[in-house]
Amino acid sequence: MPPLDLAQPAYVLHSRAYRESSALVDFLTPQGRLRAVLRSARGKAGTLARPFVPLEVEFRGRGELKNVGRMESAGVATWLVGDALFSGLYLNELLIRLLAAEDPHPQVFEHYAATLVALAAGRPLEPLLRSFEWRLLDALGYGFALSEDIHGEPIAADGRYRLQVDAGLERVELIQPGLFHGTELLAMAEADWSTVGALAAAKRLMRQALAVHLGGKPLVSRELFRKP
Known part of the structure; x- marks a missing residue:
């Protein structure tokens, strides 16, 4: 795994309030699922900490709970509505539940990003979801x-x-x-x-x-x- 103080691509899978003004965020990165504390979550960084936004994030810390050092947009946010939005949230929940912390799966990251683009483009949902589930199971050794x-x-x-x-x-x-x-x-x-x-x-x-x-x-x- 590369040093975590180097910025890497990431997506927010889930975010929740943490202490007074921070947020506890689960990120998907090529290096796996990372959990990190985002300080001043009500400011500009907080507006970026939402699902389906391609990000570049600098993580700091060596423990299982990281800190977000820098977070910037790395592209156009994927706009999902209706069942496509529900599908995106389903993918996020699957990843949170099944991916172990800091277990690198760069191919899962790439397929996730591609699936979001396909969902936003209005492609049929069921084949996309089945393909993602299958590839995730295979990547985790359950195929x-x-x-x-x-x-x-x-x-x-x-x-x-x-x-x-x-x-x-x-x-x-x-x-x-x-x-x-x-x-x-x-x-x-x-x-x-x-x-x-x-x-x-x-x-x-x-x-x-x-x-x-x-x-x-x-x-x-x-x-x-x-x-x-």
């Missing part, structure tokens, strides 16, 4: 093959499968609720969302894969999609 089962056998288009978390997909001969069809899994592997049922199946699969790593605590941001 599994979509084109072969846990025994190394190719996924059969006419087969039915269930997810064995942290292992992979297991073929099941007896029909039971909640199984994944081989055609759906093969479509996911190719990101072919034109296949009927592939997107809905991908959402179910990602929820199952994520659930164990979220510790049974529901994601608050998911409730935003249910509100009228």
